[in-house]
Amino acid sequence: MAAAGLARRSARHKDGGRGGAEPEARGGGGPGGGRRESAQGGAGPGMKLGRAALGLLLLAPLGVRAVEPISLGLALAGVLTGYISYPRLYCLFAECCGQKRSLSREALQKDLDSKLFGQHLAKKVILNAVSGFISNPKPKKPLTLSLHGWTGTGKNFVSKIIAENIYEGGLNSDYVHLFVATLHFPHASNITLYKDQLQLWIRGNVSACARSIFIFDEMDKMHAGLIDAIKPFLDYYDHLDGVSYQKAIFIFLSNAGAERITDVALDFWRSGKQREEIKLKDMEHALSVSAFNNRNSGFWHSSLIDRNLIDYFVPFLPLEYKHLKMCIRVEMQSRGYEVDEDIVTRVAEEMTFFPKEERIFSDKGCKTVFTKLDYYYD
């Protein structure tokens, strides 16, 4: 995953397993970090091109990423044999900007169907939005998705699935950038600085790779107004200072609106309807309104919302007991164990549920089921 903030690899995704900030940046600091370079010509702050050899950039096809010595050797060998002029061949050896393999709607659908539980709305919206956007050669604006829902319901997980379906490196790709509000933008007093740095970071990385992905986690902890700094990049401009942002993807993750989503899910449950009957229209508008009006949403009075620059508000429903069991089974299998239904039930029953009387939804989603499983397998 590309880095943001103080560190090159600072914001390991929750599923990436690593965490913490390292005071290092490739070619300079990102938001919250030090050195800035001109975004023009592809050298943005902390940009992944920082270590790239200029010569190779001139020789290689568009969007070649930072190179290690071995890739450089291969590339030069390629030049000598005349093959390097074929981008596809080059991209066999190094991750390239744009998708390594073209995104397959079927593969994305398969991933969502097999891995993401209890989120029929999110699945549908994300599948159509992402595959439609990627297959459009001339999008008019970048794709912006705002994912909302209770903790542990799969928002980060889905970002990971999207990233993996576009870049082989997934969240570790040099073209995928994760910002975590409390890590990268901790101090309200630095908001002006953060705005500048955020703009530079995005401009620099999009100059280097138009198909860059930016994920903003903990939007509800983002200082009000900060996100508006990126408004021009999300708008319908062909170019801004010579850079086109139209192929980029922006994903915002937030717990804001979770109560509203839960209320709808609860109403359906109480009236004996299937949750799969919940329609996007039952909540999409309410979500955008609640994000706009909630001081702690990161989108409070945001021009991103009142200018309609968020393409989709995607609700993540609270997870039920049966979904927890599905998460536990998958985890057991991924650890190489036979699924033991007795343990599955015991772990699921250790979780806490709300509302108090009915105990329908897990208050931590599928989060923590994994650590609870450790208790049974040491």
Ligand SMILES: Nc1ncnc2c1ncn2[C@@H]1O[C@H](COP(=O)(O)OP(=O)(O)OP(=O)(O)O)[C@@H](O)[C@H]1O
């Ligand atoms: N709907 C789901 N289907 C399958 N697995 C899930 C689902 N929701 C969560 N998980 C599992 O739980 C882990 C934690 O979920 P995730 O980090 O995506 O939650 P989140 O919605 O981003 O939470 P938060 O709002 O606290 O950041 C995931 O990595 C995944 O393994």
